[in-house]
Amino acid sequence: MEEDYGDSDEECYYSEDGDSLDGLDTEEPRLTVPTKGSTTKVITKESLLAAQKEDLRTVMDLVSLREHHARTLLIHYRWDIERLLAVLVEKGKSALFTEAGVTVVEHLDDDSPLTSSSTIACDICIEDVTGDKATRMECGHCFCNDCVKFLHPEMQSLLLIKTLALTLSFEGWTEHFIVKINEGQSKRIRCMAHRCNAICDEAVVRNLVSKRHPDLAEKFDRFLLESYIEDNKMVKWCPSAPHCGNAIRVQDDQFCEVECSCGLQFCFSCLSEAHSPCSCLMWELWCKKCRDESETVNWITVHTKPCPKCHKPVEKNGGCNLVSCICGQAFCWLCGGATGREHTWSRIANHSCGRYKEDQGKNTERAKRDLYRYMHYHNRYKAHTDSFKLESKLKETILEKVSNSENRESKVKDFSWVNNGLCRLFRSRRVLSYSYPFAFYMFGEELFKDEMTSKEREMKQNLFEDQQQQLESNVERLSKILEEPFDTFSDDKIMETRMQVINLCVVIDSFCQKMYDYIDSDLLGPLQLGIHNIAPYRSKGVERASDLVSCWSTKANATNDCLTSGGIASGGASDRDRPSGSGSSDDSGCSSRKRARKDGGGFFDLNLPAEILDRN
Structure with missing residues (x-):
């Protein structure tokens, strides 16, 4: 270990020759290096609308x-802007609109507005109705708002022989919208004309439904708003219980671990606890294995034999191989065959053991080996999990010692290395805990039986366990040092302890990174199985999501303007409803920005000066 990490130790070791205690603040490496900003965002109930508007x-x-x-386009493509742009480039705008049900008609055959003085023919009741009682969609189809009131007398007489359900099916736009909302189809309500694929204008839906059922109109708005989370693969609800009301949005990679503003850390992919270096499938199988009674069954298989009569498991509690079940059946413990109840030193009545049954012996030995293997990994997983819990409880005690040390008369005033050491200890302890379930499945035959030969599996397992062992020994050293009563140490002893903690933090961080690199390059990487992707290692721990900032403007009231102008719940159309190429001004406080995707995955602003774009 010293040879491999000699260079790192030299870089992180600080000689005390010529250094005064007052000059230590500028020399200590910080683990919590400030970043340019989190790419993971917290979406609260208040900022959900702003996130969707963006x-x-x-x-x-x-x-x-x-x-x-x-919105129709984004809901169809599940809020995946990259996929939407790919279809636009590959197939063109016309195909993009057709697939999503977007109908953009610049000039209808009869584009005169519908007013109370105008009349129009309804395609359902075949009646001429005034324009204020009918609605024409962008696709050109026009129906009554409440069609049942305007049925022709002859058609009404025909409907008398029909069922009530059939009668209701002839009601107009309002009833059509109400039925679709109640059926959970609020996000994509299609035109009710036969074989029309056009999606109805949400403003029209909201306006008509609110006149009859205002609460249902609010439900419609809520469904549209929550579509940004429910249908968006890059946004998920925080799995906290009770629910904190927040959602998390990631930028590029779904296989990551995040921390919500409520404090919960979880895997964004499967919404369970953060579990890297385990893949989501490995962690799911491990939790199930620890939760169910599979290992109890294995214990029964190893330590009992089934009665040949009642088939209940029987445990032998003596040295004699003639065993008697509670049902009264006697049988031979060696082969499991039924026997008489009399026996001598050399023979059991009505029985003589036949030849060795190879399959039965193999199954028993296999079950015993699997049980011992599971217990090996489970015990070590539980040991590190328990250590993590105990160390978390000791955090207050350690911080109290820091406070005592800072308040006493001493030349050493900076104890941030203790906090950094605690963060490194907690992070590496979690990595160690989850490395054992990973090893259980990685080097077992349950998932990767045919992917590796026995020799290859043994070689890779030895290399992994060497790294695991070195990481484990250094983590235990760090834990022991942090538990020492350094608040009673002399200045020289504190400096020595400080150097040990700093060096151990760097070495442990390096071991964790190398373990993840080995998993990615030599273990899971060559298998090329997408279901076993894992979250990358982050030296600073799980990324804490930052609050979403929705507007580019720096004015204090810009955000409020963005949230209120053109809101979903507003009945009419806003300035944001206008096509951006129409030259209309936007009074919301957020300037119209054109953005294109960089090769690295982020967006850059097309309105920026050319020299800035070149630098990016």
Whole structure:
């Protein structure tokens, strides 16, 4: 270990020659290095609308559409802007709109507005009705708002022989919208004309439904709003219980571990606790194995034999191989065959053991070996999990010692190395805990039986366990040092302890990174199985999501303007509903921004000066 990490130790070791205690603040390496900003965002109930508006604005600017059409596109493509842009480039705008049910008609055959003085023919009741009692969708189909009131007398007489359900099916737009909302189809309500694929304008739906059922209109708005989370693979609800009300949005990689503002750390992919270096499937299988009675069954298989009569498991509690079940049946413990109850030193009545049954012996030995193997990994997993819990409880005690040390008269005033050591200890302890379930499945035959030969598996297992053992020994050393009563140490002893903690933190961090690299390059990487992707190692621990900032403007009231202008719940169309290419101004406080994707995965602003774009 010293040879492999000699260079790292030299870089992190600080000689005390010529250094004064007052100059230590500038020399200590910090583990919590400030970053440019978190790529993981917390979406609260208050910022959910702003988060949705941000993606809507992006599509509106790129494709020159109204907000309603942009939402229809994004819901169809599950809020995946990259996929939407790929279809746009590959198939063109016309195919993009057709697949999503977006109908953009610049000039209808009869584009005169519907007013109370105008009349129009309803395609259902075949009646001429005034324009204020009918609605024409962008696809050109026009129906009564409440069609049952305007049925022709002859058609009403025909409906008398029909069922009530059939009669209701002839009601107009309002009833159509109400039925679809109650059926959970709020996000994509299609035109009720036969074989029409157009999606109805949400403003029209909201307006008609609110006149009859205001609460249902609110439900419709809520469904549209929550679609940003329910249908978006890059946004998920925080799995906290009770629920904190927050959602988490990641930028690039779904296989990551995040921390919500409520404090819960979880795997974004499977929404269970953060479990790297285990893959989600490995962790699911491990939890099930620890939870169910599979290992109890294994114990029964190893330590009992089934009665040949009643088939209940029987445990032998003596040295004699003639065993008697509670049902009264006697049988031979060696072979499990039924026997008489009399026996001598050399013979059991009505029985003589036949030849060795190889399959039965193999099954028993296999069950015993599997049980011992599981117990080996489970005991070590539980030991590190228990250590993590105990060390978490000791955190307050250690911080109290830090406070005592800072308040006493001493030349050493900086004890941030203790906090850094605690963070490194907690992070590495979790890595160690989950490395044992990973090893259980990685080097077993349950998941990767045919992917590796026995020799290859043994070689890779030895290399992994060497890294695991070195990490484990250094973590235990760090834990022991942090538990020492350093608040009673002399200044020289504190400096010595400080150097040990700093060096151990760097060495442990390096071991963790090498373990993840080995898993990615030599273990899971060559298998090329997407279901076994794992979250990358982060030296600073699980990334804490930051609050979403929705507007580019720095004005104090810009955010409020963005949240209120053109809101989903507002009945009419806003400035944001206009096509971005129409030259209309946006009074919301957020300037219209065109963005394109960089090779690295992020967006850059097309409105920035050329010299800035070149630098990016």
